[in-house]
Amino acid sequence: MSKTELTRRNFLTGALVAGAAATMGLAGCSPSTSSNSEETSDAPAEGTTEATAATSDTPAWLGEAPAITDEDCVETVDTEVLVVGAGCSGLVAANFAAMEGAKTLLIEKYEVGTGLRGSAIGAVGSKKQKEAGIDIDPLEICNDLVHYSLNNSSFDLHRLWADNSAEAVDWYCELCDGVDQCKIDLEWLMPPHETRYKCWPTGHGAMLDNGKAGKDEASAEGVTYKLIEGNFLAQDGAELRYQTGLECLIKDGDKVVGAYASNADGEYIRINASKGVIVATGGYANNADMFMALQADSAKSLCGVVPFANFNAQGTGIKACLWAGAVKDVNPTCMIFDRGLMRPDQLPGSPFDMDFAYFHMATQPFLKVDIEGERITNESSPYDFLPHALAQKSSQRAWFNIWDSNWPEDIDRFRTIGCSTLIKREGTNQMDPEGVDGTAAIIDEMVESGLIIKADTLEEIADAFGINKETFLQTVENYNALYDAREDTQYGKEAWRLSELRNPPYYGCKLSGMVLCTLDGIKINTKFQALNAENQPIEGLYVIGNDSGNYYNGTYPNLAAGLNAGRCVTFGMLCGKQVANL
Secondary structure, three states: OOOOOOOHHHHHHHHHHHHHHHHHHHHHOOOOOOOOOOOOOOOOOOOOOOOOOOOOOOOOOOOOOOOOOHHHEEEEEEEEEEEEOOOOOHHHHHHHHHHOOOOEEEEOOOOOOOOOOOOOEEOOOOHHHHHOOOOOOHHHHHHHHHHHOOOOOOHHHHHHHHHHHHHHHHHHHHHHOOOOOEEEEEOOOOOOOOOOOOOEOOEEEEEEOOOOOOOOOOOHHHHHHHHHHHHHHOOOOEEEEOOOEEEEEEEEOOEEEEEEEEOOOOOEEEEEEEEEEEEOOOOOOOOHHHHHHHOHHHHOOEEEEOOOOOOOOOOHHHHHHHHOOEOEOOOOOEEEEEEEEEOOOOOOOOOOOOOOEEOHHHHOOOEEEOOOOOEOOOOOOOOOHHHHHHHHHOOOOOEEEEEOOOHHHHHHHHOOOHHHOOOOOOOOOOOOOOHHHHHHHHHHHHHHHOOEEEEOOHHHHHHHHOOOHHHHHHHHHHHHHHHHHOOOOOOOOOHHHOOOOOOOOEEEEEEEEEEEEEOOOEOEOOOOEEEEOOOOEEEEEEEOHHHEOOOOOOOOOOOEOOHHHHHHHHHHHHHHHHHHOO
């Protein structure tokens, strides 16, 4: 067993080499004209893989499964449960499989996995929610979630999360809360007034007493990673191998019986998994070719990938499942943050080739206008609603956030939830403890760098960005009138989230979307089995996390804070238990 110590140096090294490692991995999976050997129905044939037949319709990003044979392998490993990926789903799945007594091997392509998200893990009915007097109706929240997908997601999967998330999150809290300065806070305090879009008190966020963020060992995510990794390794029959990447799955007839992987030296190994393979490699947000092919329209509204997103989300798991005969969601979906800060002379559209900055305050519902100076939509809607609306109105998919010197009072009144929160208060999501002062320092720094324009007049703001001045000034006048009337008769934003623009200095910045993760994946059933083109399960193959589908369609319902991380943790628990007990 190879175990890499989790340190800041190792994390940074892993992140920096991710691009090079991804290139090496893709080379190993490049299309091959070699035919696979015949397989027998009795046992896995020596050195065979089964891939979908190569056709002229095979997209370039997918290619063919690599033609690896047992003779190419330097090692054969036997286990009962193979889990691929040490992220939010895989790490939890491996824990529960091992805790159920199964011999479990967890492999991770890089020097460290992504672990569990720190800022929020969503649940319904947790101990912390009960202590706070929070009672969420599973039917109500599940109907809200499928409403966002236009019922193009599985209500049964949403209900599976709602009914089982408490058990998963309670385990997480019991393991991590109060250990090594780590505290798990429930976000239970919702906005004081009714909101246009329903907000849900679901998030359970991790924060250290020192307030540090990130994945180094002195952060909440670093601490929780070490605790969950340690819990896994403490189980009998548990093995973890870093720098071990999935190459393709091995099938015996229609059944997945294991996988070929590569080690740190680029050598192939065969892993036999008698009970099943659980794929959880995190989606494909950091595979430029795959993302640009599958999310071409979304890319037009993007300037980059969130810096702290899953660096190892290279699409490896999804491709391996497709080669094995699985199918994926048809509609592309990604989680878009509305916080991509660009220079005044930049335009979005090349998210893997642009310089950009992450501006947390951008989500606050201040006035947002397009290049014509017109308001775009209700600024208090979910993250990606504004870029979607802008795409219908303008060929330039960048927008401009405008605020004045009253911004600290405004954001206190706005009372946003989830990771958009800028002010730490009782019952809110974990956030930078420096609050308004920290945000003010960031604004000053970005003014100095030219990313944010600070001016004494609104005319100067318009000139700095090339916004249609006449229209913009009229828009501001109209917006101030809405504020005075305490009613948004244009787009219906909550009255208490309106703000005036009358108190210089004024501020403006140019924004676009940023990808946090992809959300379209392999179609699964409620047993987490990958489905084939006939909607039938592929025996031995299980998919969870951002590699799995049937859960979103076109958008991410971010007002249920931590929904995706909660799904990942919950399905990791359920899938790990299920496969271990086969």
